[in-house]
Amino acid sequence: MPDAGAVDRAVELQAADVVVIGAGQAGLSAAYHLQRRGFRPAGESGSADAAADVQDAPGSYVVLDAEAGPGGAWRHRWKSLRMATVNGISDLPGIPKPDVDPAEPSSGFLSRYFGDYEDGLGLNIVRPVKVRSVSREDDDPSGRLRIESPAGSWSARAVINATGTWTRPFWPIYPGQSTFRGRQLHVADYEAAEDFRGQHVIVVGGGISAVGLLDEISQVTTTSWFTRREPVWREAGFDQKAGHDAVALVEERVRQGLPPQSVVSVTGLIWSPALRAAAARGALARREMFTEIEPGGVRLADGSFLAAGVILWATGFRAELEHLAPLHLRGSGGGIAMDGTQVAAEERVHLVGYGPSSSTIGANRAGRAAVAGILRMLESRRPGGALPA
Structure with a gap:
């Protein structure tokens, strides 16, 4: 796994088929499924010429994470939020959680679990990289996307955005x-x-x-x-059907291009x-x-x-999507119209951990779905070339 200092040396345009932004639960799920489907880590350095030629980076990926270390938003949870009281946390795909001490702060346990997961699978994660913007390199709908950050720039065929909500707390405005x-x-x-x-x-x-x-x-x-x-309020017997129905309501909102509600607002x-x-x-x-x-x-x-x-x-959070503003993805409803994990109007961009996939189990499923969708897109654009099965 690249060390944090690597980003200080990243000055040239680098190339990858897929750039994942964020290494929380959703981003790690996406990275797992990319690697499982045969994508290899993108090189630490590249050039604009290499970025223009997909043959120089077949099936490559990189994960850019703004945090200084593993754990995503869990790194910042209050110490009194312990594993005994944290709302259900799903295993990351492929490697289950180790035995849990109910008294341990969730921030420590989950940061350690995420770090061991990254190391155990050898995921290609570069940090700290705070993505500033994602834009189209040209007017070609099959063209590449440019990912800009103070640590360097990347050129990609597709982006999986997994930046979550923790960095955008919502503050209501009241008189006085x-x-x-x-x-x-x-x-x-x-x-x-x-x-x-x-x-x-x-x-x-x-x-x-x-x-x-x-x-x-x-x-x-x-x-x-x-x-x-x-x-x-509900009694503690929240069954599978009720959970499915609640997620479906949130999913319908994002399909219509409305701002997502949290699943708990429905459940x-x-x-x-x-x-x-x-x-x-x-x-x-x-x-x-x-x-x-x-x-x-x-x-x-x-x-x-x-x-x-x-x-x-305790008024919740909003999705951290400001770096996607150059793509003009938001519609008249105030949200981003979605088709599953794919942005309906931009097939090169998938949002995971957004709307119905904001729960931990939903984030795992969304990572798998996003990778499957990107594979279909890349395969359709590569005549005579087979992508990883």
Whole structure:
């Protein structure tokens, strides 16, 4: 696997048939299936002339990852999120997770698992590489794509984007927000409940992170929970059909070119013993969304005032796709119309870990589907040449 310093030496245009952007669960799944289908690692260096000739890079791939090491977004999860409480994590394809210590922080366990996976399979991952833009090299719909980064440029026949959402936390805008004298932070910045001891903490959001952190923080200080809509709770028996139906609803949205919703927004929240205990403490008594933020707290919908020292925004994330902006993939609906993992209007680009494939099991399946789709495209464009079976 290329060392991190390799990117400092990458100054020339490099060539690969497929560039995968991101090495989280979805990106590693794509890399696994590329390698399994016979794609070989692209060379560490190349030239513009080589990039123009596909025969110089038959069946090659590279994974560009912005992180300093393995683990994707899991590297940044708060230390109190332990394997006993993390929402279900699927095995990466080909190599199952090792035995799990339920008390170990998920950030450490999963970063180590991802790193061992990369090393064990010899995946071609170059880091740290923060992709700045992806654009078309010319007007030929069968032409190549240019991937630009401060570490160098790559030329590819296809791109599998697996950049996830962690780097794009969503912050709602509320009147008076800038006047708040306390601390405002997003879940992406959360570290430990102890940081808030002695302060009243407002948690905003209706997802898994919100209720999990309410449980944790309410054990050391007082909390209030605000959501825009009444949360939907389920008992712990979420069957396969219900899961399939929920994913299908998210999939239909992206097929229509609408911004994806999270799967949990469709499935609802599932009760656990820890959350029942939080409810018994009163931590899950949901309030109607406040109307304004003031220097010392928030103005409630009924006009009364609630003092607070912290506002924690557990308001989710958006897909990290800004580097794809030069391709103009977004439609009038505000999202990107999809056909499975393929962008409907651009067959050279696949999105994995996006919309219905944002769950860990969905990311694995999406990696396999993206590679199969790219193989079909490349085979159709290579007269008389057989691609890896």
